[in-house]
Amino acid sequence: MAIELKTPLLPESVADATIVVWHKKAGEHVMQDENLVDLETDKVVLEVPAPISGVLDEIVEDVGAVVTSGQLLGKLVEGDTPTQQIKAPTAEELESAAPAETTEAPSTSTSGAAAAASPSVRQAMYEKGIDQNKVSASGEKGRITHDDVDRASMTSAGIPALPITQGMREERRVPMTRLRARIAERLLESQQQSAILTTFNEVDMSAVMALRSKYKEQFQKTHGVKLGFMSFFARAAAEALKQYPEVNASIEGDDIIYHGYYDIGVAVSSKRGLVVPILRDVDGLSMADIEKQIADYGERAQRSALTMDELTGGTFTLSNGGVFGSLLSTPIINPPQSGILGMHKIEKRAVVVDDEVVVRPMMYLALSYDHRIIDGAQAVGFLVAIKNAIEEPARILLDM
Numbered sequence: 001m002a003i004e005l006k007t008p009l010l011p012e013s014v015a016d017a018t019i020v021v022w023h024k025k026a027g028e029h030v031m032q033d034e035n036l037v038d039l040e041t042d043k044v045v046l047e048v049p050a051p052i053s054g055v056l057d058e059i060v061e062d063v064g065a066v067v068t069s070g071q072l073l074g075k076l077v078e079g080d081t082p083t084q085q086i087k088a089p090t091a092e093e094l095e096s097a098a099p100a101e102t103t104e105a106p107s108t109s110t111s112g113a114a115a116a117a118s119p120s121v122r123q124a125m126y127e128k129g130i131d132q133n134k135v136s137a138s139g140e141k142g143r144i145t146h147d148d149v150d151r152a153s154m155t156s157a158g159i160p161a162l163p164i165t166q167g168m169r170e171e172r173r174v175p176m177t178r179l180r181a182r183i184a185e186r187l188l189e190s191q192q193q194s195a196i197l198t199t200f201n202e203v204d205m206s207a208v209m210a211l212r213s214k215y216k217e218q219f220q221k222t223h224g225v226k227l228g229f230m231s232f233f234a235r236a237a238a239e240a241l242k243q244y245p246e247v248n249a250s251i252e253g254d255d256i257i258y259h260g261y262y263d264i265g266v267a268v269s270s271k272r273g274l275v276v277p278i279l280r281d282v283d284g285l286s287m288a289d290i291e292k293q294i295a296d297y298g299e300r301a302q303r304s305a306l307t308m309d310e311l312t313g314g315t316f317t318l319s320n321g322g323v324f325g326s327l328l329s330t331p332i333i334n335p336p337q338s339g340i341l342g343m344h345k346i347e348k349r350a351v352v353v354d355d356e357v358v359v360r361p362m363m364y365l366a367l368s369y370d371h372r373i374i375d376g377a378q379a380v381g382f383l384v385a386i387k388n389a390i391e392e393p394a395r396i397l398l399d400m
Contacts, residue, residue: 003052003076007039010069011308017041018178019065019073020129024056030076037073038126042182043311045272045304054078063129117144127177127272128153150174179272190335195371198330199379203387205346205361208232211393223288229343230266231290233318235396236389237341238262238283241316244382246374248315250336256373265314265334266294269324270301276334277306278314322346322363331368338373341386342366 010017017039024030032053039046058075061067117125117132121144125132128149135152139145150172176184190196212227219227241248241262249258262283265276277297279290300306319331322345331342342365349362367383389395 001078002057003054003078004072005036005048005051005074005076007067007069007071007073008046008048010041011312014041014043014308016066016068017046018129019061019063019067020045021063021126021131022059026056026059026074028056030054030056039067040129040178041308042178043275044306044308046308048073050076052076052078063131121146121149124149125152128175147172177272179275183273186335187332190333194333194335194338196333196368197371197376197379198366198368199376199383200328200367201365201380201383201387203363203365203390204351205229205363205390207393208390209346209361219288223292225288225291225295227287228291228294230294230318230320231287232390232393232396233320233341233343233386234264234266234279234282234285234290235287236386237264237316237318239389239396240382240385242283243385244374244378246378247339247369247382249373250315250338251370251373252336259315261315263314263316265317265337266297267317267319268298268301270304272304275301275306275311276314276317277301277310278312316340318343328364328366330366333368333370338370339379339382340368342368 007017018041020038020040022037023034024036030036030050030053032051033049035047036050036056037048039048054076056074057077060072060074067073117137122132124130124146125135125144130149130152132144135144135148137144138148153175154173208229212229216227219225245258246256248262249256251257261281264279264282266279267274267276279285279293282290285293297306297310314334314337316337317331317334317340319340320343321329321331322343326344327347328344329342331340333340344364344366346361346363348359350357351360351362352358353360365383365386367379367386369379
């Protein structure tokens, strides 16, 4: 009996998904719960496991197809043999299929079936939904290169590939991934539909750095995770949001929705682009809980293993460009949120303390906010509350 393999139920915010790779071919044996096909949405990559052990009898929708919830992807049958039996070739067919003798030299391009590829190239093929067997290798010793993958991607999309040229300037046209296209769409939407304004401040990181240096080894030994700066900022943000509820609110039509909870998104870089998993109820989390969740999100973002629920919602966002060396930036709001805090790299600078010039580790902070709902005084007050909490970490523990 054939079992239908269908697209899983997609959330209301996701209209459809694209098939990026089939991990099995028709006629191959599969084990129950083995991942058969990956579907890319504009948020995450969904895996579709085999409901039974058996044989992949038929692939109905191939790589590149756009599918919706409940749509038939393929069929499985129990046992070791597909229902569509392969007919043995006749003698005439075998004779006609025999290779003709030729003295032509073999091509220098190696087919994907026999070619090798580095892990990064294999990842690129996976992200673009390219079958390795359909990629012509042009690299040294028949290896598949990133250019080969780009050309195969353009070919599958119906875009004429540029020829391989030596010693000439080259251009590449590569279709956007669904995630990258969605990021572009949302950022443009944010710029067009929000009255974005950014206010800046700077914070002395001395106290947090001293606290972290003193307890980092004991913290890691006790909780099994490193003590970073993000947990301090997440807790500081939650306390500041309590003082300035407008920053934690959002606009829906002509209404302002004030959220009585503090779900803070943390921008994480992945191979597919920027994703923002959510820390739920941050005001009730310990520093260790926050660090564990952030470490887990970062690791799973690299494997495209974050779930839809983990990327949905959020009332405020933290973005740490400092890990990439950014000194100052103006972050863009993640709609429908009304604010985002940009953190930057820590640099030693000369500052005046008690009428004396001293050298302190300083960080610039940037708060981008929707001026339709948040006034300048509220934005500045919110940023000062963050600054005070970081410069005096005891405030976080004492809820001050």
